[in-house]
Amino acid sequence: MSFLPDLLLEPLVRAALTEDLSPMGDATTRAVIPPGLQYAAALNAREPGVVSGLQVAAMAFRMVDPGLRLTLHSADGRPCGPGERLMTIEGAAASILMAERVALNFAGRLSGIATLTAAFVARTEGHAARITCTRKTTPGLRIVEKAAVVHGGGSNHRYGLSDAILIKDNHIAAAGGIRPVLQAAARARSHMMRVEIEVDSLDQLAEVLDEGGADVVLLDNMDTPTLTRAVEMVAGRMVTEASGNMCLERIAEVAATGVDFISVGALTHSARTLDLGLDF
Template sequence: MTEPFRPVLLALMVEDQVRAALLEDLGRAGDITTYATIGPGKTAAAKLNSREDGVIAGIDLAGAAFRLVDPSVRFEALVRDGDHVRAGDALIQVEGAARSILSAERVALNYLMHLSGVASYTARFAAEIAHTRARVTCTRKTLPGLRAVEKYAVRLGGGSNHRFGLDDAILIKDNHIAVAGGVAPAIEAARAYASHLVKIEVEVDNLQQMREALAVQPDAVLLDNMGPNLLAEAVEINRQHHGLSSAEYSLAIGRVVLEASGNVSLQTVRAIAESGVDFISTSKVTMAAPTLDIGLDVSIG
């Protein structure tokens, strides 16, 4: 079986991210602790090891941290982003000037630990719903400046991405509906404004609003804070609206996509997925993911 393509981070984006992080950490005078305690001729070898099971993300960013501090540092990745690792596995080895390795260590580990935590937490959600057709998806609730790389980590963990910003899709929420004068007027106005490549999704709070939305056929409906029973009813309403059999529904192209959101956790996501929705969006995979414990162990040359 052919392995699916893994997500890719653009090299230019990686360099911009890491350069800003290094400038923040090194400040105006550089790593004065390392400069004060370690001579310029000292060399070192180090391994970055995972201290718990998880999914790895951020190898390229870690590599960029060492490279930007000192291009002569030898960096070797022993795993790839998206790999599942066990506690004790070696991830990366580096060799070179001890000062350079220690000055880059924190930035490299920050990216690896945080993004691997996002990928690992997403993988736990994805595993809970693997027996359904639903997919877990992230939101715009990301740490400022880290949206692109956090969304990359979500994909590595088996999740999917919602919109990246306010400019790549239309999501009509409750306040838009209130100002626009209703669900249907908001969708119709959005359709008149949007180009043919822009998707339109509308958030609804109840099944009556959903029926109003279906009447004007958005691309997707976000079912906000509905329990599994109401979600299952929404799926049935959608199936009947499109005149599809139960067997046809899951395979149908062009029908309205249903997304569930609100009260999503590892304890609730299975029941939500079993309602028959297509996507389950949650900010927890980015905003509540614990870091993956990764350490750097150094030996002096």
């Protein structure tokens, strides 16, 4: 499931390779690998998970040496098991070694995000709630980290600040309250832009419902009974999103409240890297 154009990924991979190879290339490979030595290597999973980042890893190898021959045995978005071969790389041993760490860093990090996302998604089984990510991403890597969330079965929240109007508590405080901030948003929005507003109490939610003008309400840091009551109050008039310290152990009960989305910052800021290895 590779849906990002290579032209968007190329700057990320180039920057990572430049960081690793600057200023004078790979000293170890230059010292110990005979020129012209040909080899084959396998990118293998060492634990179960969901694959992401193969598209980026393949680009790292090809960017170092377009002559390398790559065979993909899996695809982004597929589950993997321990010992499963994900990719074979054949060609100059020096080129494979120069790209190895960058390829593994991307694939391991992104597969970890996809794997954690899949674990959250599994806890929503039987309910309509969707797991979505946030903007709590690694600087510079948002595009691939959000793609990894999709590979894990989740959905993407807004990509950046320009995608939608998301009114949070600090916006409300600075603008003078819920009513004036919603009125200002209504004046500024285009016909293509949705408005979401954050509330942390049922009283605030009642004010939002009375004023109107929001498409989505973010129910922040509410306990489960309060979330249930909030969904009842909304009664389908807005999309509902639960947020705030959403841990894996709580997801099933939050999904059971009837919310439409559960946003989880941990998907991208706390995912453990999946153990992948490159074996000659």
